[in-house]
Amino acid sequence: MAKRSFDYLMQNFVDKQYGGACWLLDHRGKAMDDSKELYGQSFLIYGLSEYYLATGDSAAIEKAKELFYLIEKHCHDDANKGYFETFDRDWSAAEKAMLATGDAQEKKTMNTHLHLLEAYTNLYRAWKDEKLRTRLEELIDIFQKHIINSESFHFKLFFDEQWHSTKDIISFGHDVEGSWLLCEAAELLDQPELVHEVKDIALKMAEAVYEQGLDDDGGLFYEEKDGKVIDANKEWWTQAEAVVGFLNAYQLSGQEDFFRAALECWEFVQQRIIDRTHGEWFWRVARDGTPDLQEPKVSEWKCPYHNSRACLETIKRLQVIKKGGQGA
Secondary structure, three states: HHHHHHHHHHHHHHHHOOOOOOEEEEEOEEEEEEEEEEEHHHHHHHHHHHHHHHHHHHHHHHHHHHHHHHHHHHOOOOOOOOOOEEEEOOEEOOOOEEEEEEOOOOOOEHHHHHHHHHHHHHHHHHHHOHHHHHHHHHHHHHHHHHEOOOOOOEEOOOOOOOEEEOOOOHHHHHHHHHHHHHHHHHHHOOOOOHHHHHHHHHHHHHHHHHHHEEOOOOOOOOOOOOEEEOOEEHHHHHHHHHHHHHHHHHHHHOOOHHHHHHHHHHHHHHHHEEEOOOOOOOEEEEOOOOOOOOOOEEOOOOOOOOOHHHHHHHHHHHHHHHHOOOOO
16 A cells, blocks of 8 residues: 555656645646645655555655755755745745735744654654754754744744744643654654753643643643634544643653553543544544534545554554653
8 A cells, every 4th residue: 555655646746847745636646736735745744654654655755855856955944944835846935835824924833843853754764864863953043043933832823924923722632742753753863961951841731731721521622712612612632632642751750640541531532533334533623523524524624644653653652651761
């Protein structure tokens, strides 16, 4: 299955003239949207590097390296650090970022930088390049200085070029996901002082989500603003990331409350999120547990990424915990 996906990506998604990959194809493999979204390029690097680690296929890592150089050439903001996110097919700057909220000043988003962080982390596992290492260090620094609110330990979500925050909304799922992805990146760089700093921040982020984002049934709310939950729905991906994020916090701290939170969230998934009739996970359920049957199982914005990875991460972490160890 992975080979089939790799071949299809290389044959149909990859832009053979300008490099990188287009955003969206129709069912015949024809481009419907040939823009270059950094969000999408990041996932391509993530997948290519993982495919290489699994198979040793040199074509995959070479394509990932090529994409890294393209991103650094066209997307990196040399003046303010970080990355611009949306480009036309030829890598010229596009007018509006796909993940922005409609404000033309929102040139950078937490979400894209988080997924670039995980992509560069996985690429560095496969390719110990010095420039890649420098950029990974820079991304962690951006999260520490600009994206994480140093008072609340929630992520800020949207920014202008100079990293001024433009929206005041809390996304619990991204907070708990980011808490363990930042740890993963720092541990790979193997800098003890940085690892200590990041783990301290990650614990504070997990604590904030634990205290403010969990419902009585173990599920994780979606969004908060000004101290009030503004979206009480429970989406599939937020529950998946909560399981891993709270397990990570337990491994860092030994605090039983985090382990219990991970277990209760997993039980909520078992009871409410998994579709026992047709398989896979519902997109979301309402606070009363009613599934949203209007949303598809697979779409441009939903696939078995968060939930499959959460299961694999949970298995790995539980094996470590069972042996009496800590750390990812």
